Amino acid sequence: MALNVIENVRVRPATKSSDDSVDSFSLPLNFFELRWIKFHPNQRVIFYRHTESSSETFHSHILPKLKLSLSHVLRYYLPLAGLLTWDPKDPKPSIIVSKNDTVSLTVAETDADFSFLTSNGLRPATLFHPLVPELEISDDSATLLSVQITLFPNQGFCIGIASHHSVNDGTTSAMFIKSWSHICRLQENSNAMEFPLLPEDLTPTFDRTVINIPSGLESKMIDFLSSRSKDSDNLKTLKPPPLDEISSDVVRVTLELTSENIEKLRERVRNELARSPLELHLSAFVIAYAYSWTCVVKARGGNPNRPVRFIYTADFRARLDPPFPATYFGSCVLPSGWFQYEAGTFLKEGGFVKAVEILSDSVKRLGSQGIESFFEDYVQRGKNIIPDAQAGSVAGSTRLAINRTDFGWGRPVKTEFVSIDRNEAFSMLERRDDSGGVEIGVCLKKGEMNTFLSLFKDGLSD
Incomplete structure (x- = not known):
């Protein structure tokens, strides 16, 4: 299976109007989110069959819509373009959102057999790894979302998503994907001058005052994670432990x-x-x-x-x-x-x-x-x-x-x-x-x- 990377771009959250801007803010992690700060990224790939997806059609019609709608949906989900950071002086990590934040988007083409990969039968697990991107993770910071769109010429395309588990549990991840697809569908019939709206059930809530957790549990969670850390020299690192290579078997x-x-x-x-x-x-x-x-x-x-x-x-x-x-x-x-x-x-x-x-x-x-x-x-x-x-x-x-x-x-x-x-x-x-x-x-x-x-x-x- 050959994979050719066409481009690596950064997608910026769209602005709703000429005077709209993104103000910097910090989103502290809650008790539940702390559990996942060193967890390996979630990686999923979603396949769409589209037999008329020639390279020309894909790059002139499909890809621009996916890029634009990704930019629009990120305006609603700003923290996903931010960084998870852990200053050594702070007791816990936070998500820092700034006006110049972006999300990494990789565009690729492959000669792989789309029908084989999307079948139910036995398929080598290693074939799927080139279709999903990686997150950028260091000791003190981590990106929260990365996207890859891969074309299978005249067969279809897939969307690979890597997300940080600290703020992307199943419900939040599903909301984001549904919101992105909702906005992408709207582009077909909407006025290009109007900023797309999300329905109420897809509009995220960032209010952390709703969290009613007994005091002291957050520090206990951090202590628990530290006790299980294999890196005793750097207990505040955001790097997950190394993974073994996936066997070809x-x-x-x-x-x-x-x-x-x-x-x-x-x-x-x-x-x-x-x-x-x-x-x-x-x-x-x-x-x-x-x-x-x-x-x-x-x-x-x-x-x-x-x-x-x-x-x-x-x-x-x-x-x-x-x-x-x-x-x-x-x-x-x-x-x-x-x-x-x-x-x-x-x-x-x-x-x-x-x-x-x-x-x-x-x-x-x-x-x-x-x-x-x-x-x-x-x-x-x-x-x-x-x-x-x-x-x-x-x-x-x-x-x-x-x-x-x-x-x-x-x-x-x-x-x-x-x-x-x-x-x-x-x-x-x-x-x-x-x-x-x-x-x-x-x-x-x-x-x-x-x-x-x-x-x-x-x-x-x-």
């Missing part, structure tokens, strides 16, 4: 659980678990994650006494008192779980039902547990982590409708979370055909993947 696959599959799995839980179904939280997320995780543990096999752990990310927007606004800009999520067990718990018959029970109890507990109690539990679990345990996690959500983001050339034919290939993580999205169910992305080494696929398929036919 790691492959990516997309699977689907239809609404019928999920209901069948729910019924299995109801029949096999002694507890009343009314005590359980049997959402599509719980069912899909428990089923996928159990198959991954079984695919690894091995010693039933070996340690395993799995987590998920919980959104606290609606769980706080008062709740955060639905359009709150930033991150309002924390890892939940760190459930540590022996592999045999999931290898044996009934392992799937046990995983459902664990996840269900955890999700239900979120509704009644205060944030202070949750954090204390989280820290305690973190202290007891076994380093070499098989670990699972989830990116994405079935509620964010990313697969419906139409920039004016139709809905995406594929969305991939590139960054899940760092470990045994899953991605979850709503199915693209709007029929319900879940689309699941998985990355594993090829040998384990073949076993996993067999287990996944056979388990649905039982």
